[in-house]
Amino acid sequence: MQFLNVLNANIRREYILLKRYLPNTIAMLITFYVLFLGMFFGITLIGDPSTQDANIQYVIVNYIFWFLAMVVVNDIGWQITNEATQGTLEQLGMSPMGIWKIMFSRLLSTTLIEFVIIIGLLYLSMFTAGQWLNVDVLSILPVLILTLISMFGLGLIIAGFTMILKQIQAFLQILQFILAGLTFVPLSVAPFLAFFPFVKGIDMVREIMINGVTISEFAMADIAILVFNAIFYFGIGLFIFLRCERFAMQKGLLAHY
Amino acid sequence: MQPIVEVKNLKKSYKKRKTKEYITAVNDISFTVNKGEILGLLGPNGAGKTTTIKMICGLVKPDSGSISINGIDNQSKRLQAQEHISAVLEGNRNLYWRLTVRENLEYFAGNRGKSRKEVSTQIDDLLEQFNLKNKEKEMVNRLSRGMQQKLAIAVALLAGSEVILLDEPTLGLDIETGYEVRELLREIVRTQKKTIIITSHDMDVIQDLCERTVIINSGKIVTNDYVENLMKLFDVRAYSIKLDGHLSEEQHHLLLEKFPQLVYTPDTYQSVLEVDLTQSQEMYDLFDILKLEQIPVDTIDRKTVNFEQVFMKIVKGESEDAIPERA
Numbered sequence: 001m002q003f004l005n006v007l008n009a010n011i012r013r014e015y016i017l018l019k020r021y022l023p024n025t026i027a028m029l030i031t032f033y034v035l036f037l038g039m040f041f042g043i044t045l046i047g048d049p050s051t052q053d054a055n056i057q058y059v060i061v062n063y064i065f066w067f068l069a070m071v072v073v074n075d076i077g078w079q080i081t082n083e084a085t086q087g088t089l090e091q092l093g094m095s096p097m098g099i100w101k102i103m104f105s106r107l108l109s110t111t112l113i114e115f116v117i118i119i120g121l122l123y124l125s126m127f128t129a130g131q132w133l134n135v136d137v138l139s140i141l142p143v144l145i146l147t148l149i150s151m152f153g154l155g156l157i158i159a160g161f162t163m164i165l166k167q168i169q170a171f172l173q174i175l176q177f178i179l180a181g182l183t184f185v186p187l188s189v190a191p192f193l194a195f196f197p198f199v200k201g202i203d204m205v206r207e208i209m210i211n212g213v214t215i216s217e218f219a220m221a222d223i224a225i226l227v228f229n230a231i232f233y234f235g236i237g238l239f240i241f242l243r244c245e246r247f248a249m250q251k252g253l254l255a256h257y
Numbered sequence: 258m259q260p261i262v263e264v265k266n267l268k269k270s271y272k273k274r275k276t277k278e279y280i281t282a283v284n285d286i287s288f289t290v291n292k293g294e295i296l297g298l299l300g301p302n303g304a305g306k307t308t309t310i311k312m313i314c315g316l317v318k319p320d321s322g323s324i325s326i327n328g329i330d331n332q333s334k335r336l337q338a339q340e341h342i343s344a345v346l347e348g349n350r351n352l353y354w355r356l357t358v359r360e361n362l363e364y365f366a367g368n369r370g371k372s373r374k375e376v377s378t379q380i381d382d383l384l385e386q387f388n389l390k391n392k393e394k395e396m397v398n399r400l401s402r403g404m405q406q407k408l409a410i411a412v413a414l415l416a417g418s419e420v421i422l423l424d425e426p427t428l429g430l431d432i433e434t435g436y437e438v439r440e441l442l443r444e445i446v447r448t449q450k451k452t453i454i455i456t457s458h459d460m461d462v463i464q465d466l467c468e469r470t471v472i473i474n475s476g477k478i479v480t481n482d483y484v485e486n487l488m489k490l491f492d493v494r495a496y497s498i499k500l501d502g503h504l505s506e507e508q509h510h511l512l513l514e515k516f517p518q519l520v521y522t523p524d525t526y527q528s529v530l531e532v533d534l535t536q537s538q539e540m541y542d543l544f545d546i547l548k549l550e551q552i553p554v555d556t557i558d559r560k561t562v563n564f565e566q567v568f569m570k571i572v573k574g575e576s577e578d579a580i581p582e583r584a
Binding site for chain 2: 001002003005006008009010012013016017020021086087088090091092093094095096097098102246249250251252254
């Protein structure tokens with residue numbers, strides 16, 4: 001019950017800030033849309049016409065997941081950097097709930113709030129491209145939830161390191177492109193990436209949305225890898241976050257720069 | 258009185274990044290804070306008071322020693338101990354500037370596991386008490402520094418903890434707001450029986466609010482005593498004696514021989530002797546000389562020592578033999 005109150009407080013904060021920084025949010029959406037248009041017209045103008053439709057569909061899914069990964073993984077790093085600079089990180093560190101629960105609820109609330117935007121972007125992209133993907137919610141949702149859990153794990157790792165290093169902005173910039181790489185590269189090209197966080201999940205969502213596969217049609221091995229990734233990355237993320245928190249407390253690093 | 262905070266043999270060192278040398282920030286300090294007390298934790302810059310405060314808050318892990326808050330060890334049961342403590346560590350920087358007054362209060366309460374409904378009445382009361390009711394929908398960045406400071410204290414109070422730590426609660430405030438904050442703190446202790454630990458460079462605030470002070474210098478406690486005792490201790494020593502006329506060279510030397518710290522300031526027609534008399538016998542000695550030399554005394558004033566001067570004397574080490582640790 002107490003955690004639900006923490007989550008509720010963070011969802012509310014996220015929503016209020018999104019509204020208050022509306023011009024920023026709109027600018028971010030326009031940037032992403034323009035980027036999509038760039039990719040879309042690139043494929044239309046210089047791509048192979050025989051695979052054009054499939055390529056556009058891939059781009060839509062990959063691009064939407066890139067946005068999601070950025071929101072979940074990258075944003076928490078920026079949030080911690082800002083909290084440390086503002087001087088509020090120590091206040092969060094004094095909560096009897098523990099910082100990790102607050103950060104986890106931040107991850108959840110950011111994802112929930114931004115999800116509405118992501119759905120909007122998805123339909124806008126499909127409308128622009130004239131390519132309507134298979135939005136089978138019942139099949140997508142379980143895969144998406146498990147994928148998000150592994151993303152949260154990665155988010156906690158980033159949050160932990162940011163807490164210690166603080167000056168991580170340059171890395172966060174690079175991380176955007178690493179995330180792009182992980183979302184855009186198909187598993188058929190690099191099968192080992194199945195054990196990377198969220199790559200398997202995105203591949204499965206692609207199968208559902210582009211090829212119309214349903215959840216029951218996936219092999220058990222696929223589901224097992226997805227579940228394993230979710231548990232492993234969330235577990236390792238939480239472990240690293242708690243170690244980083246401990247280290248930060250030993251070195252007195254929760255304060256501002 | 259029952260201690261609510263117990264600090265025992267606390268030690269903390271930091272490694273310097275460049276030289277890899279270890280710097281001792283806090284060196285084996287012990288003290289207690291009683292329930293319902295306002296304790297001043299003082300020290301010059303770099304004395305180790307912020308590190309001590311952060312260790313009490315559970316934000317910095319000590320190398321050794323223990324801290325218990327309301328009987329709960331804040332290392333082995335950190336989160337449990339944190340239910341009993343809240344703090345304003347960086348004043349207005351502890352707030353979210355793009356949230357309103359009420360949203361800040363609700364958000365921080367939420368992060369402590371409380372629902373908005375649960376704290377709604379309490380928030381109304383605090384807004385009333387802190388004169389912020391008409392600003393509840395105002396964003397923090399639009400508030401004055403004083404209002405932000407009051408809000409930061411209200412956030413700490415809303416936590417409902419028995420112990421509150423305030424780092425420089427009146428820093429940067431104008432006289433009127435500073436006074437208002439002091440009154441609020443006094444009221445909180447009186448009506449809500451809270452325990453407050455304050456650090457401040459403003460000795461007026463300490464003298465006004467605190468019953469007792471722990472003074473830290475170079476990571477060690479140099480004094481742990483009641484403000485009243487410290488004031489008395491230094492107050493009785495300092496005298497200013499106004500003389501009619503001036504001292505001759507010989508007379509000045511004679512006095513300096515007996516009272517090496519004596520300060521002689523000649524003026525146009527009069528002159529002033531400023532002297533610290535450690536023991537009452539010294540007073541007789543001084544007047545014997547003045548009488549013998551037939552030096553006319555106009556007035557004698559016992560200099561009023563303020564707490565800032567007391568603090569400076571303690572930090573400079575003038576108290577080492579004189580002040581025992583009492584509390």
